[in-house]
Amino acid sequence: MNNQDKKVVTRFAPSPTGYIHVGNLRTALFSYLWARKNKGTFILRIEDTDKEREVSGSIDHIIESLEWIGADYDEGPHKEGPNAPYLQSERLAKYREYAAVLIDKGFAYADPYTEEEVSEFRKLADEKKEAFLYRNHRPEVTEAWDGTKPLRFKVPTIKRWDWFDHVYGDLSAGEEALDDFILIKSDGYPTYNFAHIVDDMEMGVTHIMRGQEFIASTPKFLSVYEAFGATPPEFVTLPSIMAEGGKKKLGKRDGAKDILDYRKDGYLPEAMINFLALLGWNPGDEREVMSVEEIIESFDIDRIQRSGAGFDEKKLGWINKEHLKRLSYEQQEEYIEKFISENIKSLPTYSNEIIHNITPVIMEHITCGADIIKMEEEGNLSYFFTQPSYIKDALCFKSSKLAEDCKYEKLSEYLTHVVEILSQIDNKEFNKDNIKEKLSSYAEEVGRGDVFWPLRYSLSGKDKSPDPFLLAEIFGKEETIKRIQKAIEILTN
């Protein structure tokens, strides 16, 4: 049966060698999107065939990362399905079974050489500036494979391969791309080259999404499918994600961050999905900010980009901000409260009421939770909780750049008048619009800046702050007047 007619099955098959970064996650995301788009199956398979490189805890970390962005898999570890188990280390019998078939057909043989001998061959090729091909040293006669030596693939036909890729179109590679690679290592574990093919056939995978670093070895894979007489799946090769600034493929060594760090920094999963989806794909119209549902609806493997894309954290920040704006007020409040309680320890205890009041202030100034930390570090958060202590003396007023144009000596007079006006406002009507209205006529009279600037400074102790009316509303009448009177006291001393 043709792949096109089958129910779509995709898989994400990471090796448990550490955390997942944006590059890996993009591959996972595209596999997930394509499965969902086609109402197919998305499988998580762990390729743990290299015991040396395995990092404990990786599997849970990978699962947690997928869960965070909501790329829930239909089958995989902790979610047993018809293709269980999903850890390659638990499928060794399967690979032996398939290896036996190849041996029977004469497409696999025991490697008679030691590792040293092979690396000697390789060195020779290097010196001659040639690509190393093991098959040039293929032994005439081979002994039966007893499992202690590596089992090598015997390429059925040495030829040029042409194949179709949904992203790159028609691809081809010459004979030098084919070699007698190792199917099963001397430790009994299969290599990636062999195991992933066996599993993809077994699990009925129809579309393989993976990075372009696998293009070069595709002819090898095609030869294995040929040896089994099987139809290869559809290839969907994803372009690399490049390290920021540089032009190299993004990798952990280039400082690619753990995907869960973005969660910690306060990025929303829907923003991460949106950003990643747009890295190498676009919906064909000019939409940029999209929900997961919209992305799934519009997703199409035929619109995936061929060239590598750089990772731009600024744009991620912008997309995150757009998604933040789309949250309901309650969700925004919850987001801020959660972030503050988890990340900012130095703040005095705060009440839900204060969080409620300052939510719009924070929302105006952030693109992600990390900005809340910045606000706190710059003292733009703490003054909501206590009277700013940085107004030490009258000089503070005088030294401010904005005070230069003010009639400095009259500030206390202005503020005194402001207190008089504010005192007349009823507690219930102490909101920003009303405060602004009541103060406006007086401010117009003597100069808006001359009144509003010292007011803001008295309340926040900062040159830069939200507008003084909002501050007054947040603090409430009593606290507002208290802060202004304190300022007057400082000014007149």
Place this chain on the structure above:
RNA sequence: GGCCCUAUCGUCUAACGGUUAGGACAUCGCCUUCUCAAGGCGGUAAUCAGGGUUCGAUUCCCUGUAGGGUCACCA
């Protein structure tokens, strides 16, 4: 070095062979405003080079250049 892939504003990208080469991020300017931010409006900015094919190439072909990938008992 062999093989393979890629090439549009600084960045992500759009454009059945015919567009003043479009959008977004960033950047710059203006407006709004007591400040900062947000918001609104606007500006600067790109088809790697050279040859073909064609009435006409960002688009198709070739060459060059640049970048990337790959040549493991790693995936």
